[in-house]
Amino acid sequence: MNLLRRLPPLLRALLAQALAFAGLLALAGLGLRFPGYVWVLLQTVLVVFLSRSLTLSPRWAFMQAALPFLVRALWAAPIPAWVYLALFLAMVLIFGGGLISRVPLYHASEDAWEKLAGLLPEKPGLRFVDLGCGFGGPVAHLARARPDAFFTGVEASPFTCLVAWLRCLPCANARIRLGSLWRTDLAGCDVAYAFLSPVPMPALWAKVRREMQPGSRFISHSFDVPGETPHRVIPVKGRESARLLIWDL
Ligand SMILES: C[S@@+](CC[C@H](N)C(=O)[O-])C[C@H]1O[C@@H](n2cnc3c(N)ncnc32)[C@H](O)[C@@H]1O
Incomplete structure (x- = not known):
């Protein structure tokens, strides 16, 4: 049991x-x-x-x-049977990536995108990853704001990933990848960002500590890491208690 x-x-x-x-x-x-x-x-x-x-x-x-x-x-x-099948497939394609890891699909506000841009260090060739990039709003915005940096979005839901890929297509410095954030190596990232849910945060923090290099930055949208006080917290517009929590490693 x-x-x-x-x-x-x-x-x-x-x-x-x-x-x-x-x-x-x-x-x-x-x-x-x-x-x-x-x-x-x-x-x-x-x-x-x-x-x-x-x-x-x-x-x-x-x-x-x-x-x-x-x-x-x-x-x-x-209602014909294929309608149910189509609805089921649509749900899997849009939300499937977050079902097992218990991460729903919702989006950071444009205010959060702006504040994220302000949190990117002034380092030419900077590498940023959005772990669970949804429809790709943050990646597309940041790639336009910082043409000198490289942006990757990783997304596990196929349709959601396709939308993010199309959205980032005009940005030469952005790349969207279908896959799991757990299989994404963070060793080369200067900034890793995640807007997930409380459930994966302890395991994600362990991954961040294992893989990210000293001098890099981890940003969580809204969700704490239990027992780990962030170095900075920046409120952002959106749902109540929306904020960016920043750890400098
Ligand atoms: C709350 S949305 C965040 C979207 C975007 N990062 C933003 O800030 O607007 C979380 C996304 O993570 C995706 N996701 C959940 N588990 C994942 C995993 N293991 N690997 C990759 N993506 C995942 C979900 O499919 C969902 O699209």
Whole structure:
């Protein structure tokens, strides 16, 4: 059970739905017959119980409870099966990279881009990497602001990466790469920037300390590194508590 609790929330949610559904199949196998809405209620009760047992948060349990009702409502709707497949594929292509590492897709504000530009040291040939570059806004902006420096964006979601690549195409000093930030060597970077979520921060900090050279700079948008006080904090426009946290290594 402890092993299951360590799975990413999405996998735990799918597992809870599958186990609850297996429970319903077992009941049906025993010859029990109920009206459709009773099966939906049973699935809901079971899935909420299982979700909480798998330590999913109340927010997840709520979404889990809503899913059987949604499926029931859509069951008879005249929507072709390929629409669901297309929606699923679109979700994977746009958000897939962050599902396992539990990093959603959202964007730094233009104010954050400006302030990032002010944090780039005046070093010709400076190398900057955006770890999880999303649609490439920061990389494109910085590449235009600093033609003397080189900018790389790494993005794990294929469609998101394609948009970033197209956006940075006019900038000769910017490069967008499809891949995982965990496979990106930070040894040659003067500045590494990440806007992720609280979940990967301890592992990312360990990677930064392992790979980045003395004199380089790590900037996290909004998310702390537990137990590591940043050298500077600069508030930026955007969501509440949006800020840049800067560590000089
Ligand atoms: C919050 S967005 C940040 C976008 C951009 N850096 C910005 O500041 O506006 C985080 C991005 O990281 C990507 N991501 C999550 N895990 C990743 C990983 N392991 N490797 C590469 N990209 C990842 C997500 O797909 C998402 O596009």
